[in-house]
Amino acid sequence: MTRPSLLPEKGAFGSLALIAVVVVVAAGLFAYTAGWLSPDRLTPAKMVAAFAPSGGAALGHRRNHAKGICFTGEFDANNNGVELSRAQVFANGQYPALGRFNLGTADPSAADATVRVRGMGLQITTPDGEAWRMAMIDLPFFPVSTPEAFYELLKASGSKDPDAMKDFAAAHPEFAVFGAWAQSAPWTASYAEERFSSIDSFTFSNGSGAEHVVRWSLLPQAQVVPITQSELAKLGPDHLAQEIAERVAKAPQRWTMAVTVADPGDQTSDPSKAWPADRRSVTVGTLIVQRIEPERDGPCRDINFDPTVLPNGIRVSDDPFPAARSAAYARSYNLRTAEVRDYPYHLATATGAQQ
């Protein structure tokens, strides 16, 4: 056969083998980097999947803190924060705020009194084009020390093994502090009475380049009226959303933002460790919530309150959580924005129903 060949005869086999090896190795490196060869790697997809209840995730909704309601208002800065951070948000002035009150559950229809942890997503924007996004919760510390431990907590709480939670608590002694808080901290009947904390530490840089590691809290100006879980249950499954809408319709609701500055040697990488109460605290401004809107068509719905969206003058610290949260929130956002048909827009306005 003298069929014309693309290949010269001699040495071609070795060359072709070399080319094949190059391609296979390059493909393998790519697969390794993508995690396809590492089933144990804790990926954003695995982390987010671990939130799903046994019946599956609520499509179209955030994969955690799924039940929520939008708000808008402003942040009134008093200039005190300028000594800590050069971000414009701390300079005297009023800046637009957009946020979301929420419950720490993967079930958007969970009854309010069944959810222990409440949260606030918040974005403050400034005229220089910067945005500061926060995702806060109503306890001053996080239940576990590391993102990996949080994943184990999610696996344990979803496990059928009756000893799973006991084993988890034994391996993660810091979790006992959360247990004590969940048992003893009073409930309230209003988002307006909650204190929301950054949990994670961040690094503030001021105009002369000096840096401080800080955490912050939003302290409610409304009077806190403690109630019991069963009293809250009697108020109805969606009391919190109804109550905050009525309360804000009557008068804007306010929170004081207090920035707590770490002393050298304070634990900045572990959000399960609260700092001593005597740490310096700087009151930097007031959040004023002026309007409540249902989430379905509200301005917070398609916003990812990624806590690593930070203005110049604020950056992440050695706390590993913000990166993990950013990765997981992006995954959740990508999933839910692809599921709009499962949580369509415009129904609230069409039916006038309360969400």
Added chain:
Amino acid sequence: MNGARFTAVQRLLHWVMAICILSMLFIGVGFASTITPKYLPLVATHKTLGIAILVLALIRLGVRIRSGTPPLPADLPEPMRLAAHLSHYALYALMIAMPLLGWGMLSAADYPVVLFGGIRLPQILPLNATLHTLLWDAHFYLAFAFYALILLHIAAALFHALVRRDGVFESMAPTPSHAKVAAAE
């Protein structure tokens, strides 16, 4: 082949962009599979490098239109000639489209696009979940197509260099022109 080569500027652009684009694809699949603290610098690098690649790709397109390309070997079989032309159109399209898809996808999610040095890019699309999904899917799937095409490109380049020895590889090789590697055959 007559030993004609791409110009020095074209070769420089090719190899600089080769490093950038390969890094970019590895960084992309890398950050998407981790929740460790390196996630954030990887994402920031991905955005910065993406815009750098967009700028370089547009410059390169202009240079290519001006300087042209050396002719392919006259004895190159027609299917390989066609594959060479089509794959280069696809590579140029991806070099320009991928950064725009990424930028558009971030814009449609209302994420600020901040590069190294605090450079803030404008939002090029309005917030829209459906648009975000469309662009995200395109960015995601085309990334794998891009890498597959690059592997094909590398295999073809090595085929020219090692098997056909027709000067095509040497026309883009990262060696100075006076080396005249191609002339040896």
